[in-house]
Amino acid sequence: MKKVYFIVLIVSLYACREQRKPVPVRTEPDYEKADSLMSSNTDSAFYYYNKVATNSKDSLLIARAYNGMAIIQTDAGDYFGSQQSLLLSLKYLDETKEENQYCLLSDYNELGNTSLNLQNYDAAINYYNLALKFSKNQQLNRIALNNMGVAYYKKGEFKQAIEIYRSIIDSTRKNRKEYARVLSNMAKVLWLQNPDYRALPDFQTALRIRKAEKDDWGLNASYSHLADYYYKSYPDSALSYAGKMYDISRNLNSPDDELEALKKLIMLSRPERVKMYFERYRYLSDSVQAARNTAKNQFALIHFDVEKSKTDNLRLQKENAEKNTQLLMQSMIGSLIFLLFIAVIIVSYRKNKKRQERLKQESEIARREEKLRASKKVHDEIANGLYRIMAEVQHNNLEKEKLLDKIDALYEQSRDISYEWKREEPADFSETINGLLNAFSSEEQKVTSSGNEAALWAGVNNKVKQELLPVLQELMVNMQKHSGAGSVAIRFKKEHNILQIHYADDGKGLPENFRKKNGLTSTGNRIVELRGEFNFDIDSVKGLKIRINIPIN
Structure with missing residues (x-):
């Protein structure tokens, strides 16, 4: 939130x-x-x-x-x-x-x-x-x-959370805002741990303090806690607090909190008002996702522009130094050769400038096309999905619990669209791979690799490189979130025009009821599109082993 x-x-x-x-x-x-x-x-x-x-x-x-x-x-x-x-x-x-x-x-x-x-x-x-x-x-x-x-x-570790809150609450009493925050959070966790716990007095105390201090962010949290607390016992009170959370989140211009408040209102409101709240939820969710995609793309463009500017400056400095040396040598031969040399430089410079402008224009066109592709993806998969849910609400009297499940599933689907963005080919792909793997290496989880040399990637199709980066990133994210591994090894090898990647860790391995989720499904699809193979070693005694084979041409 x-x-x-x-x-x-x-x-x-x-x-x-x-x-x-x-x-x-x-x-x-x-x-x-x-x-x-x-x-x-x-x-x-x-x-x-x-x-x-x-x-x-x-x-x-x-x-x-x-x-x-x-x-x-x-x-x-x-x-x-x-x-x-x-x-x-x-x-x-x-x-x-x-x-x-x-x-x-x-x-x-x-x-x-x-x-x-x-x-x-x-x-x-x-x-x-x-x-x-x-x-x-x-x-x-x-x-x-x-x-x-x-x-x-x-x-879900309520005991540890409660111990932390109890260790600091006494030291916050001189700071009323801070005291209200800790008191309200601790009351919520105590109630979650034991539904019979009387959390209401603490919630009301925190609410009074936040009103007196005019702490709008704190009030937003209090209204959320009280709406959850009254949800089963007094739905009308829960609805009232959800409405207050909705109003204050809009004043704070906090779309994430507004979306949370709308979820509560959809669950608690009468049927005739659900449609209105859902339409607002649909619009706001769409807008937030679009704004975040735009921001991510903007950050990437800024990175690109600054790096390009630095590269251009270094290149121009080098070119200027070479030109000065050549001019000095030509001046010793004679004015005629010097003038001819200047003419050649001017022609070369103009051609180079036109070429740079053309390349820049082509690059900008490619970026625009990529944005349009992402927009179409959002439209085809997200907007159409939302309209489908609207139709079910209007014509099938969809139950609120099922409605929220569909909304949450659609929200996760919208986040997965970002996995499909293409990237320009890096100058040194082996360094790019090293940078990706090193970002996930720590004292607790060592990530090592072998075979990742510049010679390995020579002649490898650019599409393979573009698709391989998100594949490796997905493996690293899953390793860090789920494996509990202390050591990870990745080996790269090229044999008979086949790029071979062997992944191994010493973590928990695959559970018995293992099912591929969005990230691994997308990873498998990428490998299939490259006519490659993506296999888990289910016979591994300890940890997880994955083998990837991709034709490099």
């Missing part, structure tokens, strides 16, 4: 800006521009942060720039992009340097936030613990612990 992110954003901004005061750090004009635009124009802020990360020579400033980019990506719903930026930020930081610790705190806290949003609760808890390691402020500690409590209760 949006309010969880808002709390974590406080930690990130406070850690990355307030704690820097005791230790002077360098800055640059582009970084100052990005900071000043953070609250008014996030696209421009992202652009300037990216310029700093690409061009700066100061490792700490680069880490801070990646941290700022990650916060913007999280707010836009680009959680995987945010994690990538944060992992890049960590590579530029040294835990032993005091001036680096405020950014380490912010990076780990934001990684906890993105993991929470991606429902990877174990990772979220681990990152919050790492953030606490670098925090020297008690209020920040309490906020991080509160978020860790959220991760535990989302995971």
Whole structure:
């Protein structure tokens, strides 16, 4: 929910800006521009942060720039992009340097936030613990612990969540907003653990405090808790609180909370009002998904433009140096040869400029076509699906529980569309593969590879490369979320025009009732489209082994 992110954003901004005061750090004009635009124009802020990360020579400033980019990506719903930026930020930081610790705190806290949003609760808890390691402020500690409590209760481990809330609630009494947040969260978890627990007095106390403090984000959470609490016992009261949550989430301009409130209203309202709420839900869900897809694409374009600008500048510098050397040599031979040489340079320059313009135009056309393809995909699969559900609501008197199941399934389907985006061929594909695998390697989960050399990828069809990156990413995500592995090995080999990829880990392996979900189904489809094979080794005694064979031409 949006309010969880808002709390974590406080930690990130406070850690990355307030704690820097005791230790002077360098800055640059582009970084100052990005900071000043953070609250008014996030696209421009992202652009300037990216310029700093690409061009700066100061490792700490680069880490801070990646941290700022990650916060913007999280707010836009680009959680995987945010994690990538944060992992890049960590590579530029040294835990032993005091001036680096405020950014380490912010990076780990934001990684906890993105993991929470991606429902990877174990990772979220681990990152919050790492953030606490670098925090020297008690209020920040309490906020991080509160978020860790959220991760535990989302995971279903109510006892651990309750222990955390009880350990910090007494120290929050001087801060009424903070006290209300912890009190309300603890009451909800106690009630979830024991439905007979009388959570209402605590809920009402938190609500009174939030009204007195004019804490709209807190009121939004209180109304959600009370709607859930009254859902079975007093549906009319639950409906009233769901309506209040709906109103305040719209005032806060928080689409995620508005969608949650609409779900409650659809479940609790009379049949004649369900259609109205569902139409609003359909419109808002469509708009949120479209906005997030646009934001992800915009971030990718900004990355591309900044990298291209840097490459062009380096190339032009090199070309200018070569031209100056040639001109100096020609001046020694004579003015006639010098003039002829200048003429050749001018003609060459004009041809090169026209070629660059043509390539740029072709690149922009390709990007537009890719956007249109994604828009068509959203229309064909999501919009048509929503209209199908509307028809069932109108003509078949669809039960509310089944209606919400269909809505949730359609929402997951909309997220899966992002798996199908194509990417341009990287200059060094072996380095790209290394970067992907290293992003998932940690002290707890070692990822190693062999055979990933530049010579291996020579002659491999570009389509194979484009499809292989999301395949490997899906394997890594599943490994990190489900396997419990401590060691992962991936071997690449090319034999008889067949690209062979062998994956092995020492995790839990496949359960007896294993079924492929969206990610692995999409992965299998990609391999089939390449006329390849994607096989699980079901006879493996321990861990998981996967074999992939793909024709390279």
